[in-house]
Amino acid sequence: MKDVYITKLEKTRAEILVSLKEQKTCITICGGTGCHAYGCLKVAKAFEDEIKKQNLQELVDVRTTGCHGFCERGPIVVIQPDGIFYQRVQITDIKEVIAETIKNKKIIERLLYVDPRTKERIIQEKEVPFYKKQKRIIFGNNGFIDPKDIRDYIALDGYKALAKVLFDMTSEEVIEEIKGSGLRGRGGAGFLTGRKWEICRAANSEVKYIICNADEGDPGAYMDRSLLEGNPHSVIEGMIIGAYAIGASEGFIYVRVEYPLAVNNVTIALDQAKKFSLLGHSILGSEFNFDIHVFRGAGAFVSGEETSLMASIEGRRAFPRQRPPFPALEGLWGKPTNINNVETWANVPLIINKGADWYSQIGTKKSKGTKIFSLVGKINNTGLVEVPMGITLKEIIYDIGGGIKENKKFKAVQTGGPSGGCIPAEKLDLPIDFDTLIKAGSMMGSGGMIVMDEETCMVDVARYFLNFTQEESCGKCVPCRLGTRQFVEILTRITQGKGEEGDIKKLEDLSESTKAGSLCGLGQTAPNPVLTTLRYFRNEYEAHINKKACPALVCKDLIAYYIEPEKCVGCLLCLKNCPVDAISGERKKVHVIDQELCIKCGACFDICPPKVMAVSKYTGRKKDRMIKKASR
Amino acid sequence: MRKIFSEFSPDQRELIHIIHKVQKEYGYIPPERISEISRHLKISESEIFGVLTFYKTFTLEPRGKHLITICMGTACHVRGAPAILDEFRRRLGIEPGETTEDKLFTLETVNCVGACALGPIVISDGTYHGQMKMREVEKVLKKYKNEKAG
Known part of the structure; x- marks a missing residue:
């Protein structure tokens, strides 16, 4: 019996390998969830239809594969066996890909990935910097496999x-x-x-x-x-x-x-x-x-x-x-x-x-092998990365991730989900493994890595996570059920500018009791986001409590939007987009925000053209001064 | 219901599978179905009620014709999901978990849909809208607004 099945398995393998050796051109389309959201299925369908229309089925295979990891650039199309890597492929590109790349073996420059640092256009998937430092022993086959076959x-x-x-x-x-x-x-x-x-x-x-x-x-x-x-x-x-x-x-x-x-x-x-x-x-x-x-x-x-x-x-x-x-x-x-x-x-x-x-042989002394991280947040190359244990945070964020979006300043990376913590810039050289992360106050967790820049408020992040654990606490243990609620109340107060002296001490005490009194990991680790942000970003808590200011300009109650009169060109764009009609002004005249009406949704800030950038955010004493100035 | 029951043995381990099926069939869990499940599985109604209110996916209220889901995962959060949620709340006049009076929309939040590269993400009836901006909120709603509630 055994031989029958083994032979069948090996025979199947051999058959497939032979057919692969014929080196038929294969258009692989990433079918991961990220690319799905970008519309990869329509792209795949369009490829199939076009191949049929042009009667190329004998020469070209179309295959929807698993996730390639580089979600930022979806929909991703890789043409095998040459490994030509096309990114952000749209349905309108398909005819050209078939006419040029498949039939004439010509590369379409426009669809290639451009290394933002060298401005070089990269042809092959493996040469893209995002993939270069990775070691994709677990995840690498995704791009070759049709998961349904x-x-x-x-x-x-x-x-x-x-x-x-x-x-x-x-x-x-x-x-x-x-x-x-x-x-x-x-x-x-x-x-x-x-x-x-x-x-x-x-x-x-x-x-x-x-x-x-x-x-x-x-x-x-x-x-x-x-x-x-x-x-x-x-x-x-x-x-x-x-x-x-x-x-x-x-x-x-x-x-x-x-x-x-x-x-x-x-x-x-x-x-x-x-x-x-x-x-x-x-x-x-x-x-x-x-x-x-x-x-x-x-x-x-x-x-x-x-x-x-x-x-x-x-x-x-x-x-x-x-x-x-x-x-x-x-x-x-x-x-x-x-x-x-x-x-x-x-x-x-x-x-x-x-x-x-x-x-x-792969990894560090006590953490072997590779780990897949999801590199997300304010990072240029969002996606899934598989790296050997022991690689530094810097390599992941800058070499693979391509640095912070819009050249902003890196502030922290959050690892380990709601049980983990935030690691600041001074720890970027930390080699990542199970034990070093714990030492830094965070943890490996399942491998989420959320990159935060200067525009992320750490108190708000802590509140976000505690709000999460509070909602998800099953309610069995009192310290978790009520402790997380207390955390949310205190942190919300702080972000609203109602923080009091002694709040930080309260948070620390509460952390101790929640950790000690909870049965499962959810409660035991729930205070971690608070503890690490207090450890590395205590000054932000103090600014919220003492100066009623949010240095990252995130917390709504602590900021105000203001149109700089010397920059405003009077284009009416913000005025039209304000959902509560809080902006007054005429064409070619300076617009003004009515602070009483403003709901601080940020629509004006987003819509003001980058060349103009007339809308600013202010916090703390500066905010009070600006509001006074505007009301005059 | 009889058809659903015929697929599952009368064992507590089938409870969550059955609730999934009922919700798929009706769009929510009609309260009178709870007693039928109770009789089939020989578990008390209160226990079934406990299970189905424990898990977020299950709902005892009928949902609106269109389901708007806002991802509140960490990656979406740092990229501005709260402002997007606020805009939906404002435009629809409801809080997450609620349905508009005309039964056209239900607003929901989810903790992560795992498409973090596209944050902030909004899903309307299964269609993903990536990298959402405040001003795109109206566009998403407009598509359905002219319809009458079904």
């Missing part, structure tokens, strides 16, 4: 690791290999994966479960989504290997309901895996049986916490519970359960294929 994954050595594990390795050997690699959980806490498996394997039970935690709730992090959407089989293969090592017979992928494309692609992938006998009864003809179900979450951040997640699968409210007992011993329905994050699972086949020694 298992054959694409098989062609790239897919399920080879599974065959190796099933027929050449014992469960113990698999666990040893994972332990040897030094892989740590990518969900946030960074526990050693191999050790976790070992504990679960040793647990005495007939029934065991495996869970893939794809409840990626951290705002600003979306690498799990892109992996599941773009390369679902790498996660599934990892899970099957894990199940074999632990001795589990049933698995669950818990996906956020906000990720419909991920649910769709992973469901298709599971069906296809079953057809290839990679799931279900007697996998690849071995004695091993294992099946995976998809579970759609229902919109609760706390369900990303492992005990809450299991309660949710059981059909209950996602309340966390006391640990121990840990899920490895008593998890889903009281049975030993191993739960890992999406990215962790995707690392597993790679470690089996290439070996623990190879893997452990």
